Amino acid sequence: MAKSIDAAHSDTSFFGDVCQFFDHAAQFTSHPEGLLDQIRSCNSVYRFRFPIRRGNGFEVIDAWRVEHSHHKSPTKGGIRYSEMVNEDEVMALAALMTYKCAIVNVPFGGAKGGIKINPKEYTTAELETITRRYTVELIKKNFIGPAIDVPAPDYGSGEREMSWIADTYQTMNPGQLDALGCVTGKPLALHGIAGRKEATGRGVAISIRECVDIAEDMKKMGLTAGMSGKRVIVQGLGNVGYHTIKYLIEFGATVVGICEYEGAIYNSSGLNLDEVFTHRKMTGSILGFPGAQKEFKNSAEGLEQDCDILVPAALENQITISNVANIKAKIIAEAANGPTTPEAAEVLMNRGCIIIPDMYCNAGGVTVSYFEWLKNLSHVAFGRMDKRYEENANLNLVNMVEKTTGVTLDAVQRSLIIKGATELELVNSGLEDTMIRSYHEIRDVQMANPKIDGLRTAAFVSSIDKVAISYMNMGIWP
Ligand code: GLU
Numbered sequence: 001m002a003k004s005i006d007a008a009h010s011d012t013s014f015f016g017d018v019c020q021f022f023d024h025a026a027q028f029t030s031h032p033e034g035l036l037d038q039i040r041s042c043n044s045v046y047r048f049r050f051p052i053r054r055g056n057g058f059e060v061i062d063a064w065r066v067e068h069s070h071h072k073s074p075t076k077g078g079i080r081y082s083e084m085v086n087e088d089e090v091m092a093l094a095a096l097m098t099y100k101c102a103i104v105n106v107p108f109g110g111a112k113g114g115i116k117i118n119p120k121e122y123t124t125a126e127l128e129t130i131t132r133r134y135t136v137e138l139i140k141k142n143f144i145g146p147a148i149d150v151p152a153p154d155y156g157s158g159e160r161e162m163s164w165i166a167d168t169y170q171t172m173n174p175g176q177l178d179a180l181g182c183v184t185g186k187p188l189a190l191h192g193i194a195g196r197k198e199a200t201g202r203g204v205a206i207s208i209r210e211c212v213d214i215a216e217d218m219k220k221m222g223l224t225a226g227m228s229g230k231r232v233i234v235q236g237l238g239n240v241g242y243h244t245i246k247y248l249i250e251f252g253a254t255v256v257g258i259c260e261y262e263g264a265i266y267n268s269s270g271l272n273l274d275e276v277f278t279h280r281k282m283t284g285s286i287l288g289f290p291g292a293q294k295e296f297k298n299s300a301e302g303l304e305q306d307c308d309i310l311v312p313a314a315l316e317n318q319i320t321i322s323n324v325a326n327i328k329a330k331i332i333a334e335a336a337n338g339p340t341t342p343e344a345a346e347v348l349m350n351r352g353c354i355i356i357p358d359m360y361c362n363a364g365g366v367t368v369s370y371f372e373w374l375k376n377l378s379h380v381a382f383g384r385m386d387k388r389y390e391e392n393a394n395l396n397l398v399n400m401v402e403k404t405t406g407v408t409l410d411a412v413q414r415s416l417i418i419k420g421a422t423e424l425e426l427v428n429s430g431l432e433d434t435m436i437r438s439y440h441e442i443r444d445v446q447m448a449n450p451k452i453d454g455l456r457t458a459a460f461v462s463s464i465d466k467v468a469i470s471y472m473n474m475g476i477w478p
Helices: 014-026 033-040 087-103 124-140 159-172 196-212 215-220 239-250 273-283 299-303 342-350 364-378 387-405 411-418 423-448 455-473
Strands: 044-054 057-067 075-081 109-115 149-153 231-235 254-260 263-266 294-296 309-312 331-333 354-356
Touching (some): 014 455, 033 455, 087 364, 149 159, 196 239, 196 309, 231 299, 342 354, 364 423
16 A cells, blocks of 8 residues: 555655654554554644744744644644754654653644744744744644643743743633643643653653663673663753753763763763853853863764763754764663664664663653643642642551550651652652653563564554554544
8 A cells, every 4th residue: 555645755854764663663563554554644734834023024934733643632742943943853753742642651642833943033022922923823723722732842942932822822712711731831830730841851861760770681781780870971951951961960870971062071970960051051152161071062072972871862863874883872862852863773773772762761741741731621730639638647647656656756757758749749750650661661562572673663563552552442443
């Protein structure tokens, strides 16, 4: 059967790369080609243009929203603000969202949006106009809504933009009770959720911890089990990169290298995150950081330095056939979407490296977005109903144990046991459980079939199966 037009995208495109990974994994499933074609294709691609007033004239803005799969509703995925945005990229990112949600059992279809601007070149007022107008265009075509399609932050956007989207949607849908569930990644004061900002980076760090804790897998690469002493290079000091570094250090790793677009820095005994961050804020660059032993004006050189784990946390196509030979890391944790091309991935796999695939590795963001959406639909913060009840129940238990045993706990021990969970603690617990379970789910799929050549293929097999089951349950396929 002929492949649909977008599934047959050129092999050099990002969407083509995602399809290539998909096709490679699909051979390990037993679904009919028609169903695979339906899963792989982008269902709806909305491309639009709108003018904004700028200076004395007008500027036309190019924008997209792609809904890749409607096997579950709503569809979900961030909005990228970048000069590099194009239709192929948005399609690829939307497809990855479908597989990502399936991997971590978040009940959404995949989507992605893009606005082709460099946000740094626009005033706050202009960015607000662009974001509100983008939202209106989505509303006009029924491409946004708590039950339809729910955007979130992505590269170049954050809480501020999500607030504008929520406000525009609410204004145009007066009286819609669940309106705030139309977008996630909102600030806490606008019914966002505690822990969303840190979620992607925290999830990345947990995924790496899960990976390095398996002694058998580490041994094959000549590494010891555990995070302690692992040397990591992270590319990107944005929201994802920053939080990944923060939690990796907290878990015991040593971050030896940091790369940003202006260059890279390296210190074999470790870099201090907050000092690097402050230095960059003050000087506009990571270069010149006094705690670095080496620095590279060509940022790409930073990726090639000595380390155990490399975390690309910026953009796609960072590890390609032209630099893969120089990559020294044994574990690649894909915090960004699509940082490794299929050809480079094959070289790394043949070398015995582990690639923790993007669709799992960076899924912490959408996982906590799911919690935020649930919070918005239920109109109550997590823990609000049961925190005090839990504390009273724990207090009674502690009193009883003290009475029967005659042992008295000190104040710190007492409060540790009694304390009910806050929203942040519940979110972090849900996130950690999701990341841990999913890692083992993927690894089990890999272990079950020696022909499955890595975690990415295993992750695709697992998500293809899940999406296929949804379609079959809908009665679309026998
Ligand atoms: N943009 C993020 C991602 O690529 C988050 C998506 C979301 O929360 O919907 O996973």
